[in-house]
Amino acid sequence: MGEIKSKKTSGTTGEDPIDAVPGVITTTSGAISNFLKKTKAQDLINWGRKNSLWFMTQPMGCCGVEMIAMGCAHYDTDRFGIIPRNSPRQADVMLISGYVTKKYLPALKRLWDQMPAPKWVLCLGDCSISGGPFYESYSTVQNIDEIFPIDVFVPGCPPRPEAMLQGFVELQEKIKAKKDLGTEY
Amino acid sequence: MDARTIIESLTGKFPEIISETEIESEIRVRAHTDRAMAKEVCQYLKDSLQFGHLCSICGVDYPKRNEMEVVYHIASYDHPVVLTLKAVLSRDSPEIESVVPVYWNANWYERETYELYGIVFKNHPDLRPLLLPEEMLGEWPLRKDYEGFPNKTARNLV
Ligand code: SF4
Numbered sequence: 400m401g402e403i404k405s406k407k408t409s410g411t412t413g414e415d416p417i418d419a420v421p422g423v424i425t426t427t428s429g430a431i432s433n434f435l436k437k438t439k440a441q442d443l444i445n446w447g448r449k450n451s452l453w454f455m456t457q458p459m460g461c462c463g464v465e466m467i468a469m470g471c472a473h474y475d476t477d478r479f480g481i482i483p484r485n486s487p488r489q490a491d492v493m494l495i496s497g498y499v500t501k502k503y504l505p506a507l508k509r510l511w512d513q514m515p516a517p518k519w520v521l522c523l524g525d526c527s528i529s530g531g532p533f534y535e536s537y538s539t540v541q542n543i544d545e546i547f548p549i550d551v552f553v554p555g556c557p558p559r560p561e562a563m564l565q566g567f568v569e570l571q572e573k574i575k576a577k578k579d580l581g582t583e584y
Numbered sequence: 585m586d587a588r589t590i591i592e593s594l595t596g597k598f599p600e601i602i603s604e605t606e607i608e609s610e611i612r613v614r615a616h617t618d619r620a621m622a623k624e625v626c627q628y629l630k631d632s633l634q635f636g637h638l639c640s641i642c643g644v645d646y647p648k649r650n651e652m653e654v655v656y657h658i659a660s661y662d663h664p665v666v667l668t669l670k671a672v673l674s675r676d677s678p679e680i681e682s683v684v685p686v687y688w689n690a691n692w693y694e695r696e697t698y699e700l701y702g703i704v705f706k707n708h709p710d711l712r713p714l715l716l717p718e719e720m721l722g723e724w725p726l727r728k729d730y731e732g733f734p735n736k737t738a739r740n741l742v
Binding site for chain 2: 501502530534535536537538539541
């Protein structure tokens with residue numbers, strides 16, 4: 400995957416009809432983005448990405464209530480370009496906002512798979528980081544970072560909306576510095 | 585109807601089946617029932633003693649006595665007495681007749697008691713797990729000898 404194939408006009412055996420077209424260069428999207436990463440254009444792309452982090456409204460525990468408060472007018476995430484979306488297909492950021500139960504994990508994985516890349520994950524609250532108050536429960540999943548590539552952990556039970564905003568700002572810094580995990584995902 | 589009349593009526597109707605009755609206060613009474621007749625006792629409570637509201641069903645595990653208990657809390661819309669009805673089951677094969685035909689809301693209570701304790705409610709219309717995933721069926725996490733608690737946590741923080 401990802402290498403550029405170019406074919407000369409003459410001397411082809413013509414196994415593939417596309418290969419046989421003279422002067423055509425076939426490639427994959429991976430090759431283009433790999434090429435772009437080496438140039439200054441990536442800085443521009445990252446600048447655009449970091450300023451339009453749309454997150455998926457998918458509250459899972461009590462932290463989800465704070466997450467909704469964060470998206471509303473009082474804390475006003477819009478000024479950072481962070482807008483709540485209802486569909487995973489329109490979202491860039493998934494917030495794990497609360498306890499992940501064993502029953503909910505398959506649904507969460509499915510939502511994650513439905514999001515188009517590049518995509519990032521934020522862990523909100525003690526529950527999603529380490530289990531929190533439910534750390535010894537028979538029904539919660541521990542160590543969620545083994546399952547999703549998590550960029551920022553925001554501790555607290557629940558973290559205040561300002562803290563969540565701070566988490567987003569940290570994520571923006573990471574994207575700007577090209578140190579995030581989500582772009583590569 | 586007060587607590588004493590209720591207990592007298594219950595023991596009068598089922599002398600062999602109701603045992604260990606106790607009047608804890610004016611509004612709380614307690615009774616043990618034989619497990620085979622739990623449904624009939626509930627039917628009598630509902631029809632003749634105005635106990636129209638089933639508050640909860642839960643299980644208790646006693647590994648030392650090798651017993652399990654099903655506890656019904658039954659209240660009324662017409663008088664203030666709340667009855668705690670208990671049925672003792674053997675721990676090796678905990679089985680009891682479902683009370684869904686008497687109290688329709690017992691459906692989900694019994695499903696939950698089933699998934700957490702493994703108490704089988706016979707003739708339940710749809711006995712499958714309510715809150716736990718299907719894979720956890722058979723682990724019975726609220727039994728005292730359950731071992732499956734996670735012990736590796738907060739690894740990424742220390
Ligand atoms: S971290 Fe606290 S507030 Fe957040 S989901 Fe867990 S218990 Fe609720």
